[in-house]
Amino acid sequence: MTTTANWFEVDRHGLAKLLDRAGRARVVMELVSNALDTDAKRIDVTLEPVPNLPYANLTVEDDDPNGFADLGHAFTLFAESTRKGDAEKRGRFNLGEKLALAICKSATIQTTTGAVVFNDDGRQVLRGRKHARDRGSSFSATVMLDRARMAEAIDLLRQVIPPEGVNLVVNGMSVTAPDRVLSFPVERLDTEVADEEGALKRTQRNTNIVLYRQRHGETTMLYEMGIPVVELDGDDKWHIDVQQKIPLNMDRDNAQPAFLRKVRAAVLNAAHHLLRPEDASATWIAEATTAPEIEGAAYKHAMELQHTNKSVMFDPSDQEANKIAVAQGYRLIYGSQLTDGQRSNRKRFPDVLRPSGQVTPSPKPYSTDPTAEPAEFMPNSEASSAMRWCADHAYMIANELLGKELTVRWNVSSTNFIAAFHKRDTTLDFAVKKLGRAWFDRAASPDGLYKLHALLIHELAHNFVDDHLSSDFHEACCDLGARLARLALRHPNAFEVAL
Numbered sequence: 001m002t003t004t005a006n007w008f009e010v011d012r013h014g015l016a017k018l019l020d021r022a023g024r025a026r027v028v029m030e031l032v033s034n035a036l037d038t039d040a041k042r043i044d045v046t047l048e049p050v051p052n053l054p055y056a057n058l059t060v061e062d063d064d065p066n067g068f069a070d071l072g073h074a075f076t077l078f079a080e081s082t083r084k085g086d087a088e089k090r091g092r093f094n095l096g097e098k099l100a101l102a103i104c105k106s107a108t109i110q111t112t113t114g115a116v117v118f119n120d121d122g123r124q125v126l127r128g129r130k131h132a133r134d135r136g137s138s139f140s141a142t143v144m145l146d147r148a149r150m151a152e153a154i155d156l157l158r159q160v161i162p163p164e165g166v167n168l169v170v171n172g173m174s175v176t177a178p179d180r181v182l183s184f185p186v187e188r189l190d191t192e193v194a195d196e197e198g199a200l201k202r203t204q205r206n207t208n209i210v211l212y213r214q215r216h217g218e219t220t221m222l223y224e225m226g227i228p229v230v231e232l233d234g235d236d237k238w239h240i241d242v243q244q245k246i247p248l249n250m251d252r253d254n255a256q257p258a259f260l261r262k263v264r265a266a267v268l269n270a271a272h273h274l275l276r277p278e279d280a281s282a283t284w285i286a287e288a289t290t291a292p293e294i295e296g297a298a299y300k301h302a303m304e305l306q307h308t309n310k311s312v313m314f315d316p317s318d319q320e321a322n323k324i325a326v327a328q329g330y331r332l333i334y335g336s337q338l339t340d341g342q343r344s345n346r347k348r349f350p351d352v353l354r355p356s357g358q359v360t361p362s363p364k365p366y367s368t369d370p371t372a373e374p375a376e377f378m379p380n381s382e383a384s385s386a387m388r389w390c391a392d393h394a395y396m397i398a399n400e401l402l403g404k405e406l407t408v409r410w411n412v413s414s415t416n417f418i419a420a421f422h423k424r425d426t427t428l429d430f431a432v433k434k435l436g437r438a439w440f441d442r443a444a445s446p447d448g449l450y451k452l453h454a455l456l457i458h459e460l461a462h463n464f465v466d467d468h469l470s471s472d473f474h475e476a477c478c479d480l481g482a483r484l485a486r487l488a489l490r491h492p493n494a495f496e497v498a499l
């Protein structure tokens with residue numbers, strides 16, 4: 001019976017097929033990512049085609065003073081990584097070299113502790129000074145990359161944002177960072193670190209995000225400490241570089257939607273002042289404004305960009321206010337135009353996209369403010385004879401046209417209305433100060449009676465409709481006017497003034 005310490009083996013060719021899902025070009029990026037986690041100041045990458053074959057010669061070399069701490073990590077998949085406990089290191093599972101080896105025809109890894117050669121004969125470990133480098137490590141191999149995949153890998157490598165003080169050279173050309181836009185702190189952003197037992201755990205920590213301007217022809221990317229990991233699909237304005245480990249899938253090419261939403265909210269919070277009207281329709285802005293992490297100033301600016309700064313929310317409780325808003329040039333926004341998250345954030349920031357009833361309220365005779373001074377009313381005994389006649393005439397017309405008993409009150413406060421009808425208790429208030437007593441003298445005369453009738457038609461129409469600007473209110477006024485004319489024809493004596 002044969003016993004081995006290994007529980008299972010990895011089929012290199014099967015792993016290579018799995019890598020095609022994420023893209024073989026990204027495997028080369030893993031090697032560079034590992035080198036960036038060292039103290040290297042220069043990293044040289046050479047990737048050139050093998051003539052007449054779908055292969056490429058690849059070399060990744062760095063000048064890290066230490067090299068591999070453990071030569072066995074060159075060929076041990078999922079060995080305990082010295083970097084996974086550090087959220088500001090890119091490595092997690094000692095995957096880089098092993099993924100690369102899966103697509104290699106042959107390879108040699110050389111470091112400060114020796115070398116490992118991989119070829120058709122298997123794996124050979126070479127230890128001792130004659131096989132070791134004085135500093136740094138190199139990975140040289142013939143990899144199974146056709147011309148298209150090789151071009152893709154080179155393009156991806158040139159999107160890397162090297163840390164300050166590190167020179168990344170790809171095929172003899174230094175990779176330069178795009179223009180930096182802004183750097184800002186973010187609190188409690190999701191990341192991964194190892195716990196005391198070495199297992200990777202999801203946690204949150206404070207970090208920084210750096211925004212970079214995309215260069216001509218570039219697709220905006222989510223970066224993990226300078227490594228492009230996720231192609232952004234929300235018309236994002238800038239590259240977003242998170243300065244700690246990003247919780248990624250196994251292929252390290254996608255982040256969770258909730259994480260992206262939180263990152264985009266952080267970007268909008270920090271950089272909303274840099275947005276322009278042409279950015280308004282971007283999906284990433286709409287997504288950021290749904291996040292609970294969005295701040296008031298950023299939410300306000302984004303909403304004003306998307307809906308203009310002269311917009312109000314449709315107010316179902318004040319239909320007339322909606323029409324007044326439109327008449328005054330406001331854009332009316334309906335609740336269905338906002339996402340659930342945006343509506344939730346509106347409640348947090350009530351001064352953003354206020355309802356039309358607050359911005360362009362319909363005329364209200366009395367304040368709803370409980371601290372407002374109460375209205376003053378004059379007893380009927382103090383009313384003039386003309387005022388009392390107008391009240392009696394109003395009683396008669398309301399009874400005939402509405403079939404209701406009317407109550408008349410004399411408001412002697414300062415008001416912004418001349419009369420107000422309350423359909424709940426069929427009460428009509430005359431604003432005595434606003435109208436003036438002379439108005440009643442005129443209205444209680446044969447030549448001025450039409451003024452009282454015009455006022456009554458308008459006010460009694462509110463028995464049916466509140467909205468002055470609706471067609472229903474117009475129809476109610478017309479109907480009452482026609483009924484009043486019929487009443488005058490049938491009972492002309494009721495319209496004679498006898499003072």
